[in-house]
Amino acid sequence: MATTEAVPGPAAVRRRSLLRPLAFTATLAVVLGLLFGVPWWSLVMAGNDWPVGVRVAGTVVFAVALVVFPVSMFLGHGRRVDWAARTGDTILGAVWILFVWAIAGDLLRLALLAGGVDDPVRSRVAAGFTAVVALGLGLWGYREAMRVPRVRRVEVRIPRLGAGLDGLKIVQLTDTHYGPIDRIAWSKGVTEVVNSLGADIVAHTGDIADGTVGQRTGQAAPLGDVRAGLARVYVTGNHEYFGEAQGWLDHMQQLGWEPLHNRHIVVERGGDRLVVAGVDDRTAAGTGLEGHRADHALALEGADRELPVLLLAHQPKQIDAAVEYDIDLQISGHTHGGQIWPFHYLxxxxxxxxxxLTRHGARTQLYTSRGTGFWGPPFRVFAPSEITEITLRAAER
Structure with missing residues (x-):
């Protein structure tokens, strides 16, 4: 007997439309309450028995930060107001570090309790531990985020690589995130390091900027001075689709780069050839931009399937399609290596x-960079940035 599914009535639809924003607001309130509340309790209240003035001052600082944070994030990333983005991002990074190490401080408090140490000494020692470690990691993490990245060297053996391409050097940039903090000097420093490496191919695997070309032209300008023996290639990341993806593709082309917008080029050295292909970010299809989607078939259309393939794809998650299309090496970014420990678990x-470097399937390898720049909070804790030098090696004879 045929059955029919009940169609929700107008009242049910209205209830769902009301519940969704309420659920989101409640979830956000819980997250913010924990993020700010845990360090507030550990540092200011608990069993510290601080003078009243200290407790009041500490409470005011956390309360003001709690109010300023969502407002500045909305203005900064929703309305693209740079000063607000700088404020919100800095608060986010600082409170995350405090939250993590306040939990560690609470574990220390439990250990001291087990050891017979009474309050307020027990709680003051735990609070002091949290404050000193968080401050130290914050200052160090800021320096790590703002410095020109170190070079990370990796060798990748490609069985199908011809002898003429043995030793081919690829320098990867990714997640530069030119944004509300003006980093023109940093960008120039990155270019100087890249040019010192004598790359055959320089690849930028997306998230070039947070903002439009007009907003970030100055920070991106040094990319025009990057040198490569065979090719400079670029693909979009998810953050391009928060702004103007096509604008960045066009601008990179104006700077002399090859935008691999679901297309490929072929490079040759010593009589052997390599296909260098690129696909759009996996989020591109959901943006509604015409012609923007991750399309491996289009990217490899017309390519000699006997040749080895280097694929630029922003997210490691795109590796499944790379395996399906027998890609030899995919290079990606996106993760930032977690950026601020222990966010990498999330x-x-x-x-x-x-x-x-990881292997997926019989043929495909994936290299995931920790990123050249940073997103949002100007901190990197136990997740150093990198300029990656990848040397391709042919099969052992």
Whole structure:
């Protein structure tokens, strides 16, 4: 007997439309309450027995930060107001570091309790531990984020690579995130390091900027001075689709780069050839931009299937399609290596790899960079940035 599914009536639809924003607001309130409340309690209240003035001052600082944070994030990233983005991002990074180490401080408090140490000494020692470690890591993390990245060198053996291409050097940039903090000097420093490496191919695997071309032209300008013996290639990341993806593709072409917008080129050295292909970010299809989607078939259309293939794809999650299309090496970014420890555990829920060289299937390898720049909070804690030098090696004879 045929059955029919009940169609929700107008009242049910209205209830759902009301519940969704309420659920979102409640979830946000809980997250913010924990993020700000845990360090407030550990540092200011608990069993510290601080003078009243200290407790009041500490409470006011956390309360003001709690109010300023969502407003500045909305203005900064919703309305693209740079000063607000700088404020919100800095608060986010600082409170995340405090939250993590306040939990560690609470564990120390429990250990001291087990050891017979009474309050207020017990809680003051735990609070002091949290404050000193968080401050130290914050200052160090800021320096790590703002410095020109170190070079990370990796060798990848490609069995199908011809002898003429043995030793081919690829320099990867990714997640530069030119944004509300003006980093023109940093960008020039990155270009100087890249040019010192004598790359055959320089590849930028997306998230070039947070903002439009007009907003970030100055920071991106040094990319026009990058040198490569055979090719400079670029693909979009998810953040391009928050702004103007096509604008960045066009601008990179004006700077002399090859935008691999679901297309490929072929490079040759010593009589052997390599296909260098690129696909749009996996989020591109959902943006509604005409012609923007991750299309491996289009990217490889007309390519000699006997040749080895280097694929640029922003997210490690795109590796499944690379395996399907017998790609030899995919290079990606997106994860930032977690950026601020221990956020990499959350990244791992969404992505198959956080950083480094991994194998997928019989042929395909994936290299995931920790990123050249940073997004949002100007901190990197236990997740250093990198300019990656990848040397391709032919099969052992």
């Amino acid at each position: 990244v791992r829920i969404d992505q198959p790899v956080v950083q480094g």
